[in-house]
Amino acid sequence: MNEKLTVFNEEEQPMGVKSREDIHRDGDWHETFQCWFYELNKEGIFVYFQKRAEDKKEFPGLYDITAAGHIEAGEGVVMAGLREIEEEIGINVSSSELIAAGTFKQDLSDGNLKDREICRVFLYAWDGRRGFYIGEEVADVIKVELYSFKDLVNGEVRSVPFKSVLTENSSILSIDHLVPHERAYYQFIIKAITENVEKL
Template identity: 30%
Template sequence: MADELIDILDKTGKLTGEVKLKSEAHRLGLYHASVHIWFYTKKGEVLLQKRAYNKDTYPDLWDVSVAGHIEAGETPENSAIREIKEEIGLLVSKTNLDFIGIYLSKKTPKPNLYDNEFHHIYLSQLEVPITSLLLQEEEVSDIALIHYNVLKEHLQDSKQSKIYVPHNVTYYNLVLNKIINRLQ
């Protein structure tokens, strides 16, 4: 997991003109951008990835289908396409990405690591079997499809929710409601 150069943003999400290493942005709590891509099926299943055991944040927890930092100078769409190819080996085009919004997430996953990210969130319909996906072992240890109703139940259960990255409930509701709307 290489330390990449990322653009630094102000508290409103605008570029500051500064570029820093991701590790430095996390150490200093600087605002920066990421992409979150949620894949779903026509049956209402959501693709989740299990984060690799050696990740510096939330190892071995289930998370968004694909996620990553937007590199310095990169567009959110190009970052999403790159991350999808890297993490699950799937080629998608911009027309397969449905942008649903930007969500500011402020977390402190561990001491001296401040993750202040503007998530650029996309939905995409998964049209291939998950057995055809190629996982990037440094990032992803497993993938699974889970029906959105089951995921919602898990997130509301204090025991079950511990196996998921602790995104804000508002964030999860935003994503799941947008998926549900596309299935109707």
């Protein structure tokens, strides 16, 4: 079923409704919910990524936002987000636990895909007490030390270690393994997590 999404102009004003397929074809601005899980423990600050399933149409097998999705026409941002979190990684989160981190506009155009997103970004402080139960769109969930990830994003290192939270296997993450968000987007996320931790 093709989702119906609200189309926005450059000033983020709603301009109508179109199918997701048509929006990605035409390069219309549309909203997405994005939630980054992070964990603060005695070993440091860790950020969580999902590995997209290999059969995903867009960016299969690459590591991406912990949980994210399009906001359907007429759907509230937070309600859409809570649904996406539960569907993708099996975690039931309340709206009061989400930390609003702001909006980031980005263009993920790649080939025939013209994905111009108004990203409504949220954080979630993960305590590690519950297990992840991934949906069919997700192949794995991993965690990476935040400042190592910052070095990777800034080009100071070529790869960083990560650990799967599902299998506990360890491996190496390079920039090519990530969904190609803009560097400024990843820097925005790192800054948001860092500032939030500093408030604790």
